[in-house]
Amino acid sequence: GEDVEQSLFLSVREGDSSVINCTYTDSSSTYLYWYKQEPGAGLQLLTYIFSNMDMKQDQRLTVLLNKKDKHLSLRIADTQTGDSAIYFCAESRGNTPLVFGKGTRLSVIA
Amino acid sequence: DGGITQSPKYLFRKEGQNVTLSCEQNLNHDAMYWYRQDPGQGLRLIYYSQIVNDFQKGDIAEGYSVSREKKESFPLTVTSAQKNPTAFYLCASRRRGDYNEQFFGPGTRLTVL
Numbered sequence: 001g002e003d004v005e006q007s008l009f010l011s012v013r014e015g016d017s018s019v020i021n022c023t024y025t026d027s028s029s030t031y032l033y034w035y036k037q038e039p040g041a042g043l044q045l046l047t048y049i050f051s052n053m054d055m056k057q058d059q060r061l062t063v064l065l066n067k068k069d070k071h072l073s074l075r076i077a078d079t080q081t082g083d084s085a086i087y088f089c090a091e092s093r094g095n096t097p098l099v100f101g102k103g104t105r106l107s108v109i110a
Numbered sequence: 111d112g113g114i115t116q117s118p119k120y121l122f123r124k125e126g127q128n129v130t131l132s133c134e135q136n137l138n139h140d141a142m143y144w145y146r147q148d149p150g151q152g153l154r155l156i157y158y159s160q161i162v163n164d165f166q167k168g169d170i171a172e173g174y175s176v177s178r179e180k181k182e183s184f185p186l187t188v189t190s191a192q193k194n195p196t197a198f199y200l201c202a203s204r205r206r207g208d209y210n211e212q213f214f215g216p217g218t219r220l221t222v223l
Contacts, residue, residue: 030209035214040217040219041216041217042114042200042202042214042215042216042217043153043200045212048211050209088153090212092209095141095160097143097155097158097168098212100153101152102150102151102152
């Protein structure tokens with residue numbers, strides 16, 4: 001199948017903003033998700049956005065969606081060391097399995 | 111508490127042995143999934159099941175088998191035919207429908223010696 005693309009690594013200083021980008025493939029995707037994975041653990045849903053929205057904000061998290069370019073981003077404000085993890089974007093295509101990107105490893109430098 | 115359990119957390123097996131990984135959910139979800147995770151590879155779908163007594167191959171099903179005899183259980187067997195079985199295995203479940211959060215278990219790390 002076609003891939004969801006993410007850059008593999010991002011490094012930021014504590015207190016700065018982090019922006020993690022994702023390019024998805026299916027213009028008919030209805031929901032797009034961001035998951036967080038801490039070392040040795042499963043994935044946890046951070047946030048999601050419906051495809052008819054441009055932006056969604058949830059405390060320190062802001063999701064931006066550009067449907068024309070099939071581009072999704074996750075901004076984490078005031079990044080903390082506890083935000084160090086792997087972040088996955090995923091797209092939903094109805095009842096078929098979610099399609100995940102390869103994940104972006106975020107490293108936060110104190 | 112509702113959730114997904116995977117056992118054991120760590121599993122060691124000798125080469126050539128079959129091994130079964132357990133996945134149980136009490137969320138009353140219809141769909142269940144198995145993923146394999148290797149460093150830098152993201153999640154790769156092994157098998158999934160949308161309903162009891164039915165399952166479909168994912169992208170990397172060769173060398174694996176599953177069963178779905180009960181709604182709450184979806185065990186994965188890693189057979190001796192799987193050439194490189196050492197990996198982190200994640201189970202997930204989801205209610206059917208376009209938007210529904212996919213929940214993940216804590217994972218099982220399988221090491222084949």
